[in-house]
Amino acid sequence: MTRTLQSFAVLALALVLCLAPDRPARARELSYTVTATLPHDEEAFTQGLLFAQGQFFESTGLYGQSTLRRVDPATGKVLARRELDRNHFGEGLALLGGVLYQLTWRQRLVLLYDAATLEPRGSLPLETEGWGIAATPFGLVTSDGTPTLTWRDPLTFKPGRSVAVTDRNRPVERLNELEWAEGWILANVWHDDRIAVVSPATGKVAAWIACAPLRARLPGLPRESDLNGVAWDPAAKRLYVTGKNWPAVFQLKLEEWPAP
Structure with missing residues (x-):
């Protein structure tokens, strides 16, 4: 190749690089320390988990086996329990204003309970499949197995604002269990041992929490023991993680949250 052709090739490559769109940075993995391993009912097909008033509230699934539970974190003992109708498959769980909201998978219903007593308080319609739900300062946010998160009116459950979750400009499919923590939405991905740390404003994944090392323990x-329980203790700044039929709940201390 002549010197002229070499110079032309260098200039052409420089032009391509200048015109190419910026490639977004890869979302980093957050480091954490396992600070405790707590007992968990191996029979619980966990679909939703939250921490409030020093206790776990848990939703379990499967037809004919779905429940709502209040659980002692230290012992794993079920302190109170309510069975769902055999035709209801329990899914995500959230607490807002003293009311527990329990999603059902394909029954198009949201079941309501008094958080203090677990007494039923009716139901609300849901136009999609129910997967995950979390209480945020902006209302309830839900997932339905797609990359879309939807905010809803707590009184009617009608959809409002929605956001598409992406990582490096690619949609993140199969969003499942949700939790609100430190201004972020935590979303575990079905059939993936990772939790996405999602911006509620943009839907972009700012970081991942890799939980494969927990499963290895x-x-x-x-076979169907998916990671599917994520609960945040805002007072102690602790994250609790478990899964379907896992015999343990892991208490994690995250080393550093992403910059806002």
């Missing part, structure tokens, strides 16, 4: 888990 639990050999012999059944």
Whole structure:
């Protein structure tokens, strides 16, 4: 290649690089320390988990086996329990204003309960499949297995604002269990041992929490033992993580949240 052709090739490459769109930075993984391993009912097909008033509230799934539970974190003992109708498949769970909101998978219903007594308080319609739900300062936010998160009116459950979740400009499919923590939405991904740390404003994934090392501590888990329980303790700044039929709940201390 002549010197002229070499110079032309260099100029052409420089032009391509200048015109190419900026590639977004890869979302980093957050470091954490396991500070405690707590017992968990292996029979619980966990679909939703939250921490409030020093206790866990848990939603479990499967037809004919779905429940709503109040659980002692230290012992794993079920302190109170309510069985769902056999035709209801329990999903995500949120607490707002003293009311528990429990999603159902394909029944197009949101079941309401008094948080103090677990007594039923009626239901609300849901136009999509129910997967995950969390209480935020802006109302309730839900997932339905797609990349879309939708905010809803707590009184009617009608949809309002929605946001598409992306990582490096690619949609993140199968969003499931949700939690609100430190201004972020935490969303675990079905069939993936990772939790996305999502901006509620833009839907962009700012970081990931890799939970495969937690699963590795639990050999012999059944096939459908997906990571599917994420709860945040805002007072102690602790994250609790478990899954379907996991015999343990892991208490995590995150080393550093992403910059806002």
